[in-house]
Amino acid sequence: MEEHRFHLSANWTGGRNSVGEISAGNLKTQISIPPEMDGPGIGTNPDEMLLGAAATCYIITLAAMLERRNIPVASLTQHSEGIVEVDKGVITYKKIIHRPNVVLKKECPTDQVEKVKQLAERAEKSCMISRAIQGNVEIGLEAIVGIEN
Known part of the structure; x- marks a missing residue:
């Protein structure tokens, strides 16, 4: 069995509405609570x-499946949406579309076309991040x- 390890360093000074930094390989950014949750909205946040x-894992998995089957793709784009619910002060990540x-x-x-639709569904089930959050989100x-004109 092969094992890969990823590391992230975080620095946070101050309280709830402060700004921190994270660094993990090529990812280096500021972090804070989003404005939708009454935070400063600087950098990124756990919700994003x-x-x-989830979105990058999915699109990479789908692209790899299409490539392995030699399906000629003109373009592959994606929009993903995260839905977070706040109920009586409890914040829950409900759904990703x-x-x-x-x-x-x-x-x-x-x-x-139909084969690619099936691959799109299979990619969601095969994606490592989708499997990691399965049962929770x-x-x-x-x-x-479609086919280009």
Whole structure:
């Protein structure tokens, strides 16, 4: 079994509405509580970072699956949304919705559209981050697949 380790360093001085810094490999940024939760909104925050981890893992997994099957892709874009619920002071990350948009090249047979939709669903189940948060955060998928004009 192979094991990979990732490390993050954090520095936080002050109280709730202070600003900190994190550093992990190529990720170096300030952190604070988002303005939606009455924070200063400087840098990023845990809500954006969880969404970013889930979204990047998903799109990379989908791209790898498409490549392995030699499916000719003209473009692969995505919008992801995180939904956080605040109920009586308890904050819960409820749901992440991925909305990938896959445009296949003209020469791609039309029967590939359905295959790509299935791969989009399989990528969500295969993604390491999706598996890590499974059972805690609902993951939704609204894939759009088409062929370029």
